[in-house]
Amino acid sequence: MMAQITILEGINRALADAMAADETVLCFGEDVADPEDGGVLGVTKGLSSRFGEHRVRSTPIAEQAIIGAAIGVSLGGFKPVAEIMLMNFTTVAMDMIVNHAAKLRFMSGGQTNVPIVIRTMTGSGFANGGQHSDYLEAWFAHTAGLKVVAPSNPADAYGLLLSAIDDPDPVLFIENLPTYFTKGEAPAAGHRVPIGKASVLAEGADLTIIAYARMVQEAKAATEALAGQGIGVELIDLRSIAPWDRETVLASVARTGRAIIVHEAVTPFGVGAEISAVINESLFGALKAPVKRLGAAFCPVPFSRPLESAFAPTAATIEAAAKALLA
Amino acid sequence: MMAQITILEGINRALADAMAADETVLCFGEDVADPEDGGVLGVTKGLSSRFGEHRVRSTPIAEQAIIGAAIGVSLGGFKPVAEIMLMNFTTVAMDMIVNHAAKLRFMSGGQTNVPIVIRTMTGSGFANGGQHSDYLEAWFAHTAGLKVVAPSNPADAYGLLLSAIDDPDPVLFIENLPTYFTKGEAPAAGHRVPIGKASVLAEGADLTIIAYARMVQEAKAATEALAGQGIGVELIDLRSIAPWDRETVLASVARTGRAIIVHEAVTPFGVGAEISAVINESLFGALKAPVKRLGAAFCPVPFSRPLESAFAPTAATIEAAAKALLA
Amino acid sequence: MTKRPDAATQLAIYRRMALIKANDERSRKVIMTGRLVMPYYSPRGQEVIPSAVSANLDDSDYICTIYRGTHDMLAKGVPLKDLWAELAGRVTGTCKGKGGPMHITHPKSGVMVTTGIVGSSMPIANGLAWSSQLKGDGRVTVAYFGDGASNIGAFHEALNMASVWKLPVVFVCQNNEWGEHTAYRKATAAARIADRAAAYAMPGVRVDGNDVFETYAAAREAVDRARAGGGPTLIEAMTYRFHGHIFGDADAYMDPARKAAAIAADPVPRFRAHLIAEGHASEEELAAMEARIEAEIDEAVEHALASDFPDVAELRRDVFAMEIA
Amino acid sequence: MTKRPDAATQLAIYRRMALIKANDERSRKVIMTGRLVMPYYSPRGQEVIPSAVSANLDDSDYICTIYRGTHDMLAKGVPLKDLWAELAGRVTGTCKGKGGPMHITHPKSGVMVTTGIVGSSMPIANGLAWSSQLKGDGRVTVAYFGDGASNIGAFHEALNMASVWKLPVVFVCQNNEWGEHTAYRKATAAARIADRAAAYAMPGVRVDGNDVFETYAAAREAVDRARAGGGPTLIEAMTYRFHGHIFGDADAYMDPARKAAAIAADPVPRFRAHLIAEGHASEEELAAMEARIEAEIDEAVEHALASDFPDVAELRRDVFAMEIA
């Protein structure tokens, strides 16, 4: 058996390996240096001790200044990985992300580019309530000039983060709080996962399930449950949301004729809408059932446990949706 | 013939009528009072002279403070209409809009609510370039707790703004710069346009075109051109984006079997995706052609005239798309 | 100016402090024993600030506070039962369990907003204060926030607007020397946050936030100024966070000696001793008060844990005025 | 301290001022006559500031500026032809016509970012300065912004971070008394923006931004400090906007007397007269310089208008490194 590491360790290793390989790689954000414990969850632990606080820098609580500094230092030739602690806090830095990071290459006619990575974390399930758990990936995917990735296992986290750091354009790297300690195979050192390439986790003839981030785990459980009932699911871990892997998705749905898209963001105007629209445009007349979108309830993330449990899709709701599609 | 007014006048009248009818209605934002010329384009001209600068207040350039003040004053019993001069500047107030205005009712268990209107303006066509012209409505439509409207003519602007002010929840009211001086029938005083209700501007059997804001004008021109060629378009002005009028749209597409959704925002992950997904889910097997989405090119809004002209859909590209669907 | 409040007021302040301290100890115990699961930001060590501030407010005055805010809420009068039921996510909670600890709202006691976003209490407090200015209702709004929050943009925008508009608002910065794991000095260029008030032509004062009389006097002056139409004030109240940022935080980054010193100077027993020494209350009277508080907390916790969870249909309610179909 | 720059430097500053003034007059004429359509934010009246600041910078130093920024760009050395071609939306422009007047970028002359968002020049300038600090390349970054921008959150966040990190950055606030149609005093609580520097433990100075020597001296000191690792400085340069906010703005909100006084004290002819009086240049020499400037502008405008527009395929380029299919 391969060595097992957690997603958190995968991220930490990617940062360490990237910083060791390239001294222009920087890492900064609130509490990220070791005097501050290497982050409130220890994701960046050890990095400042190893690479120095000039390269691994804790910042004031000032997300506009953080992303502004990332943009500027990248214009000066560095490859910064900036952390916005939680995805909901991107709301205070949207100008820097959307009006500047995403647009400077285009607006400068290609003279400058912004090779930054913005790491951010989110996810329901930790009783953090309405302002700490949102999945907002659709906003960023709707912004020309940004790439968006959301790994679901340690090897992908490692490989996507390295690719994001390599990338000459801004990449939003979305981490999931509840699965930081989920284990998986350790990647080989230097392993890259190309941005824009999905991974097929299970093959099946009856139905395609497309998921990313924590929803992959729920979809996996549903896939296994359905397999026990003789239903073959092709499970696609999207990994990259913008750009997303149309080829893999369309090829699969062309075979199965049925698709469910699962995400933790609220359903309306979510990523599922885009994928559904493209599937319907591309496979018109070739589908056996309407494309199904499964997202969170259309409300802020609730605090109370039973409400939070009912908020996002689960293995059970995915399984039920699959059966309904096949009925 | 009915009296004609501009969209700008429709908005100004709605504000004046609402303030005259209800002294808890306030109006504020950068430059909105008369010593500051009633706004850089005069949308709020005359209001502070009539209602006083305590109710019509020019603010510092501080969009977080503006929306924060709107939220707070609404919690204190008022109905503020806050202006964020351009839609791209909502990026500096996203925390206030999304984490607070949209969520306080839910997070307080219904104890408080935030009856605010956020007026904002945008649109390509004025050579304003990458940071002043974006249509970002999909972000807000993807946020539970917000309503989003975008009128295309003076009467709807008037009637939707009054409804937005009446509404007990936060409403984003999107104005279009290039059509401020577009004329149309003057509404009757007090006229309300219900939020969530589309309007059917033309009836036709071959194809449904769904548009909003300035794109309605382009779609109208395309509809007329197509009529000349014997193609019957059912033209729907969505008016409200969140919630949007599924009944009207689905009933129309059920009849015509074909749909084109037109907006000025970039296509991927835009409002068109949601509408396409819902049409495909609801009318599975009943469509004669794939649902078509027509949005802007996937890039920041360019400055150079020929590029800006090629950026958003036009009557010509809509007409071409319609013919392609019917081919 | 630094006139001391009368004995009854001092006792009322102490009652708040004792309640906050006891409630904090109970909260940590209830989480530790697994009876409740919630993110918990202990206010232990910061009891004096809202207790002394609230002694200058009445129920109709507003506050906006933050995730680390149970002290502010209790000092302002949020009923224990409603608070605990919310912490437990029950339908009997202040927010039907939908908001949770970071979003307690209780308009009856003037707790209008609790936010989990650093800095965001301030711009909203301005709006509440504006509503009072418009109505002339004489209310004052207090915005609580931390030292770390003084570095974020919302602070700046809010203080400037409040000063330009002369809003009846008091900005109370609880400087506990930490923003999560980052030391105040490492993140903040200003030696004193109170000095930043000058940037807004606003009175600013730094007080020992563990000193009841200093804090009370500064709050008195600020509240009086606001009520009289004199505009906003920035108060920086120096204090110390006895625990890690959030329950479960191992707090290795905190200097143990500094922490020990702060705990040794615990303001709650200190003020208790003062009350007895001054003859404002006897040991027995205070012990009885504390026992009543414990009993109230007992009752609140039991009430909370015995209450029902909200129905999942609540997901569709309160998103908008009209229930989602 | 207030040592005057030598004659050559004074002449170089004047050359910049004359260029900015002439270019502004030409811009308005070209728009007025319909030869170009663009949003134009005149810097007329503010010539001295970037001219005197840039005299302390070299090509490798960075600036971040704003929509009202042609003066900053020209003073820093953006070539007229490339600038005009960009204003005309031509493929020969600095940004291939894709950015336009509000987004001029010209790394060769150190113009790294031009932003249309109030306040946003500052956080990005910090990052550029951080890159210099990391590389030890001795570069300085200047962030230009307006008085109105001193009230937005990005200002606060950027100044605090710059001071905590001792970044080699100079924040130059061009206080022209107006933020669009709103008077400085109506929007800004502070009497002097320079006073806000104290909130960041940063040196802050207000100068007469229409006085070459004052502005030069302040910039000299700030640039030297930054280069020497002494950290950031806030300079508030007082000036006045001769025209409305944007070309076409009827500027009825501006007090005509105040405006007339500002125009009567036009710093460009004033400094010109000084150069002649001091014997640094003769009337003929300056007239020749101005004529050369006019000729260069002629050439730039003709070059711009004769250049091609970009191909619509440019919509797919520069969104990402790889062209969109």
Ligand SMILES: Cc1ncc(C[n+]2csc(CCOP(=O)(O)OP(=O)(O)O)c2C)c(N)n1
């Ligand atoms: C905009 C934003 N950024 C980051 C965070 C994460 N965060 C939560 S509390 C905190 C520290 C705040 O410190 P301070 O303002 O001093 O308040 P304290 O917790 O000490 O009471 C941080 C960084 C947040 N909630 N919001």
Ligand SMILES: Cc1ncc(C[n+]2csc(CCOP(=O)(O)OP(=O)(O)O)c2C)c(N)n1
């Ligand atoms: C965040 C943001 N809000 C509002 C605007 C609209 N706006 C453009 S310029 C301007 C005035 C800025 O004034 P100041 O900072 O003094 O600069 P000046 O134009 O006087 O040079 C405003 C409000 C904007 N561009 N960005």
Ligand SMILES: [Mg+2]
């Ligand atoms: Mg703190």
Ligand SMILES: [Mg+2]
């Ligand atoms: Mg100005």
